Every structure is written in C-alpha cells, then in structure tokens.
Amino acid sequence: MQEEKSYSFQVNLKGMIALLSEHLYSDPNTFIRELLQNGVDAITALKHLDEQHQGKITIELPSIEQPKFLFSDNGIGLKETDIHQFLSVIGESSKSKDIKDAQDFIGKFGIGLLSCFVVSDEIIVETKSALEQLPLRWTARAEGDYKIERLTEDIPVGTRVILSPKKQFNYIFEADYLEKKIKFYGDALRENISIVVGATEKIIHKEEPQWLASSVSKAELLAVGKELFHVNFLDAIPFETTAGKAKGVLYILPFRTQFSSKQRHRIYLKRMFLAEEDQSILPNWAFFVRMLVNTEELSATASRESLMKNDLLRQARKEIAAVLKTYLQQVKKIDFDIYIRIIQTHYLHLKAFALEDPDFLAIFLADIPFETNRGQRSFQNIIDHQQQLYYCADFEDFKQIDRMADTQGMILVNASYTFDTELLRRIKQKYSDYKITEMSPNQLLETFQPIHEDEHNHYVSFQKEVQRILDDYSCVLEIRRFKPIDTPAIFTKMEQNNVENTISQLKENANPFAQVLKTSRPNKIQNTLCLNADNALIKTLMDIKDVYMLRSVMEVLYVQALILGKYPVQEREMKVMNEALKSLIVMGLDNFVNL
Numbered sequence: 001m002q003e004e005k006s007y008s009f010q011v012n013l014k015g016m017i018a019l020l021s022e023h024l025y026s027d028p029n030t031f032i033r034e035l036l037q038n039g040v041d042a043i044t045a046l047k048h049l050d051e052q053h054q055g056k057i058t059i060e061l062p063s064i065e066q067p068k069f070l071f072s073d074n075g076i077g078l079k080e081t082d083i084h085q086f087l088s089v090i091g092e093s094s095k096s097k098d099i100k101d102a103q104d105f106i107g108k109f110g111i112g113l114l115s116c117f118v119v120s121d122e123i124i125v126e127t128k129s130a131l132e133q134l135p136l137r138w139t140a141r142a143e144g145d146y147k148i149e150r151l152t153e154d155i156p157v158g159t160r161v162i163l164s165p166k167k168q169f170n171y172i173f174e175a176d177y178l179e180k181k182i183k184f185y186g187d188a189l190r191e192n193i194s195i196v197v198g199a200t201e202k203i204i205h206k207e208e209p210q211w212l213a214s215s216v217s218k219a220e221l222l223a224v225g226k227e228l229f230h231v232n233f234l235d236a237i238p239f240e241t242t243a244g245k246a247k248g249v250l251y252i253l254p255f256r257t258q259f260s261s262k263q264r265h266r267i268y269l270k271r272m273f274l275a276e277e278d279q280s281i282l283p284n285w286a287f288f289v290r291m292l293v294n295t296e297e298l299s300a301t302a303s304r305e306s307l308m309k310n311d312l313l314r315q316a317r318k319e320i321a322a323v324l325k326t327y328l329q330q331v332k333k334i335d336f337d338i339y340i341r342i343i344q345t346h347y348l349h350l351k352a353f354a355l356e357d358p359d360f361l362a363i364f365l366a367d368i369p370f371e372t373n374r375g376q377r378s379f380q381n382i383i384d385h386q387q388q389l390y391y392c393a394d395f396e397d398f399k400q401i402d403r404m405a406d407t408q409g410m411i412l413v414n415a416s417y418t419f420d421t422e423l424l425r426r427i428k429q430k431y432s433d434y435k436i437t438e439m440s441p442n443q444l445l446e447t448f449q450p451i452h453e454d455e456h457n458h459y460v461s462f463q464k465e466v467q468r469i470l471d472d473y474s475c476v477l478e479i480r481r482f483k484p485i486d487t488p489a490i491f492t493k494m495e496q497n498n499v500e501n502t503i504s505q506l507k508e509n510a511n512p513f514a515q516v517l518k519t520s521r522p523n524k525i526q527n528t529l530c531l532n533a534d535n536a537l538i539k540t541l542m543d544i545k546d547v548y549m550l551r552s553v554m555e556v557l558y559v560q561a562l563i564l565g566k567y568p569v570q571e572r573e574m575k576v577m578n579e580a581l582k583s584l585i586v587m588g589l590d591n592f593v594n595l
C-alpha cells in the first residue's frame with residue numbers, strides 16, 4: 001500500500017480576484033463600501049476599549065502631486081500578528097462569530113478588502129494598533145504576494161489603505177463622484193467622514209440621520225422620505241422590531257404599482273447601506289410600501305446585496321407585517337382621508353391580499369370598492385342599498401344586463417376584474433350573513449314578473465305564432481313584465497352548461513323560478529327573446545292578425561334586441577332586418593294606396 005500524504009489546497013489569488021470581481025463584486029464601486037465598512041468596524045473595536053472615542057474617516061483623493069487614493073480611519077489598527085492572520089489570509093476575519101462582540105461588526109467573511117483589487121493592482125495598508133503601537137506597512141499585489149515592513153516614521157493609531165487607481169477607473173476617484181457614493185453607502189453612519197482634495201478638507205457626513213433619532217415627527221419622516229425617494233408619500237409609519245433589531249419607516253406610496261414591479265427601498269445593516277431591491281424583510285403583500293430600515297442584528301449575504309434569509313429575518317418580517325396591519329386597522333379611525341386614499345390607490349393589491357389573508361379581508365371588507373352599473377361603490381354601500389349584492393363574473397353578461405339592472409334600480413357589480421369574482425365568492429363563504437348572488441342575463445330574466453296565469457289564454461295563439469317565427473333563429477320566446485316599459489324585447493344567450501348552474505343557484509337562493517326554469521326549459525335552449533307585456537308596441541303586436549306583418553315586426557324586434565344586448569350582429573341578421581323593414585314599408589304603402 002502506498003504511503004498516504006496530505007496536502008493543503010492552494011489558492012490562485014489572481015483567479016480568486018477575477019472570480020470575486022466578476023461575480024461577487026460586479027460593481028467596481030464595491031471597494032468604497034468595503035473600505036467604509038472596515039473603517040467603521042475598526043472604530044467600533046476601539047470604542048470597546050474607549051467608549052468616548054470619536055470615530056473619523058478621512059479620504060484623500062489622488063492629484064497630480066499625489067497620485068494615490070488614501071482611505072484612513074482612527075480605529076483600532078492592526079498588530080503584526082493580525083496582519084498575518086487576517087489581512088493576509090483570504091476568508092479569515094477578526095470579526096467572525098466565535099469572538100465576543102462579533103455582532104457589533106459589519107464584516108465577517110474576511111474577503112471584503114479583496115474588492116480593492118478590482119480598481120487597483122496593489123493594496124497598501126499602513127497601520128498602527130492601539131494595542132501594540134507599532135507602525136507597519138503591508139503591501140499586497142494582485143499577483144498573490146505580500147510584504148510587511150516597519151515604518152520608520154510614526155503614524156497615528158488607526159489604518160490607512162492606499163490604492164493606485166487603474167486608469168479605467170479614474171472616474172471613481174473624482175471628488176463629486178466619490179462624495180455621492182460615500183453618501184449613498186454611509187449616510188446613516190455615526191462617524192464623521194471628510195474628503196481631502198489637495199489642501200482642502202470637506203466634511204461630507206457628520207450627523208446621525210433624523211429617521212434613526214429617538215423622537216421624530218411624522219412630518220419630518222415624510223420630508224426624509226421625499227428627499228430619499230423623491231416621492232410625496234401618503235403616510236409614514238415608524239416601526240421597530242425585536243427580532244433583528246430593525247428600526248425604520250414604512251412609507252405608503254401615493255400611486256398604484258404593478259404586481260411585478262420591484263420597489264426600491266433603503267436597507268441598512270449596522271447603519272451601512274446594504275441594498276435597495278431586497279424585498280425579503282417586507283411581507284409579500286406590501287407592494288404599496290417603500291421601506292427605510294436599519295437592522296442591527298440581521299446578517300447580510302457575502303455579496304452584501306441582500307439580507308440572509310433565516311429565521312431571524314422571517315421573525316422580523318412577521319413583526320413588520322403586524323405593524324402594517326395594525327396601522328391599516330387604525331388609520332380608518334385616525335385619518336379617514338388617508339384611509340380612503342390608500343384604498344382608492346391600492347385596492348387591487350388590497351383585494352389580492354384580502355383573498356389570501358382573512359385579517360386583511362376583515363380590515364377592508366366594508367370599504368372594498370367594486371365597479372358597478374352606477375359607478376364605483378364600496379361593498380357596504382351596495383349591501384346597504386339593496387340588502388344584497390348581485391354580480392356578473394363575465395363582462396359580456398355584465399354588458400348585456402347593466403342597462404336593465406339600472407332601470408330596475410338594481411346595483412350590479414362588474415366582477416370581471418382580476419380578483420373580484422374570487423373575492424366575492426370568498427366573502428360569501430366566510431360571511432354567510434351577506435347575500436351575494438351571481439347574476440347572468442337569464443337569472444335577471446327570471447326576476448322579471450311573469451304574466452298572470454289568467455292571462456295565459458289571451459296570449460296562447462300569439463305565443464304559438466311568434467315561437468314559430470323565432471324557431472328559425474333557434475330562439476325561445478318568453479313573455480314577462482319588466483322595466484323599462486319602453487323596452488319591447490330583451491335577448492339573452494346562455495351557455496348550455498350554465499343552465500344547470502343557474503337552476504341550482506336559484507334553488508340555493510330559494511328562488512321560486514328555479515322550478516319553472518327546470519320544467520319549462522330543456523337543456524338545449526341557448527337563446528331567449530323576452531317580450532315585455534307592458535310595452536305598447538308588444539300590446540299592439542298581439543292584435544295584429546296579418547302573419548306576414550307579425551313576422552316582419554318580430555324580425556325587426558329580434559335584431560334590435562341583439563343590438564341592445566350588445567351582441568354581434570352578423571350579415572344574416574342585418575339582411576333579415578332590412579328585408580323585414582322593406583316588407584313593412586311595402587305593407588304600409590299598400591294600406592296607404594287602399595285608403
């Protein structure tokens with residue numbers, strides 16, 4: 001048997017840097033964030049020794065006289081052993097979780113400094129540890145070697161990172177550009193940050209942001225929101241969570257958003273900007289919200305572009321969801337105007353989530369708006385009006401009967417919009433006290449008053465004659481009384497398989513017409529022409545003895561009813577109408593001549 005030998009993995013630094021820069025640090029600005037983070041962590045470490053220590057970060061920009069980029073902090077610095085152990089070993093961090101107070105630091109993976117290689121072929125770190133007082137210089141090259149030397153001149157306690165910008169990234173080291181980026185990443189930090197250009201020093205950040213202060217008014221929060229997101233929000237809801245120690249503001253958007261569109265938030269981790277597009281700390285139904293949040297205890301992924309999805313995050317999300325729900329419950333009492341504006345703007349999202357979440361449904365039930373034949377109305381308003389809610393799940397059905405419903409004084413919901421039908425069915429299921437009925441043209445027809453039994457004899461021969469005419473159009477005749485009385489005929493069309501549904505639904509609603517419908521209509525029937533016994537023209541028609549004239553008038557009425565019901569009128573029907581009109585005119589002329 002061969003002798004066993006064990007070997008250590010070797011790391012090709014160049015390959016590693018390429019990997020990191022192409023995948024993990026695809027944005028060349030990342031090094032700014034990583035340097036800021038390291039500076040802040042070093043200051044935090046020194047504060048563990050001296051609570052009063054005032055942190056400061058100074059950035060010196062390259063110039064003709066001094067072509068390097070210098071990033072200095074007055075943090076704890078590095079001892080010689082730290083340099084070997086942490087700076088020079090990829091993946092080693094002095095802030096990892098097995099050290100005490102690890103949760104105070106932003107960094108933890110031991111790779112962040114490598115991002116400097118994206119913009120510079122060399123990284124120099126000059127440092128003096130508060131614990132060792134030895135000024136040292138570490139020089140690392142992208143080729144993978146490094147050296148350490150003792151500095152002859154003394155330097156203050158802290159660390160200075162020196163980079164030689166690659167030509168293609170010169171733009172990043174311009175004062176304006178850099179200032180913007182520093183503010184972007186570091187606007188919530190406690191440390192003073194200044195930029196030095198030549199002989200001038202400019203403090204670009206020094207104050208704790210207003211939204212993180214302990215007492216701040218709603219007006220101030222709205223002003224912060226406007227400045228950060230350029231939006232005049234409807235409202236600002238401050239919140240804090242126990243899980244993950246998140247503190248921030250939920251802003252209610254004043255405009256409707258697409259379900260698929262991602263909102264831009266401002267998410268900070270230990271006051272360092274982390275991400276804009278990470279939605280994971282918000283409940284998925286909070287499309288109408290933009291969030292400004294700092295978390296002290298949640299973790300970031302290694303790329304630092306999002307929060308780590310773990311139990312703590314899920315717990316924090318639950319707390320935020322509870323805050324938002326409580327707000328929505330209370331805002332109705334506190335500020336009705338805002339409540340109504342929220343509903344008017346975001347009802348589509350609210351409907352979607354009312355479907356998923358019974359709490360949501362309970363909050364908004366009364367005020368959920370629906371489109372009806374009489375404009376937009378809230379659920380409660382419709383119920384109050386007629387003690388029940390009628391709706392059409394199909395737009396064609398709605399189109400067909402909205403005019404009739406209107407003249408009958410009925411409010412009819414057009415539930416053909418996304419979520420409406422499903423939501424009404426859910427409400428019906430959950431709140432059995434409410435009477436909610438799906439309407440089809442035929443069902444509406446069934447609510448029309450039938451002719452009295454005693455009158456049947458009077459109509460028999462007329463009915464037979466007209467049915468014979470309508471047989472040519474596969475249409476069944478009904479005679480009823482309905483409003484408006486100036487409407488002589490209504491045409492309805494029903495899918496074959498809807499007949500049974502209609503019957504069972506009418507039965508469910510204890511509608512006496514259910515039995516009539518079942519017995520009087522075979523399943524094959526699709527088309528119905530309902531004549532209005534109260535209409536003057538129909539009354540006159542009953543007295544016409546001339547079968548040709550009756551046929552012509554009926555054909556005109558049939559096509560007119562199609563048009564009224566917004567059914568497509570085919571060439572055949574147009575031809576029938578024209579022929580019928582022509583016959584009527586001829587008949588009229590004959591009568592005229594005979595006079």
Ligand SMILES: Nc1ncnc2c1ncn2[C@@H]1O[C@H](COP(=O)(O)OP(=O)(O)OP(=O)(O)O)[C@@H](O)[C@H]1O
Nearest residue numbers: 038042077086093094107108109110111112113159
């Ligand atoms: N400005 C600094 N002052 C003191 N120590 C520093 C400084 N910058 C880096 N270090 C040391 O170098 C180590 C490696 O830094 P690096 O930025 O690569 O990773 P990290 O900050 O530990 O973790 P992450 O990869 O999550 O940012 C740090 O853990 C720290 O010990």
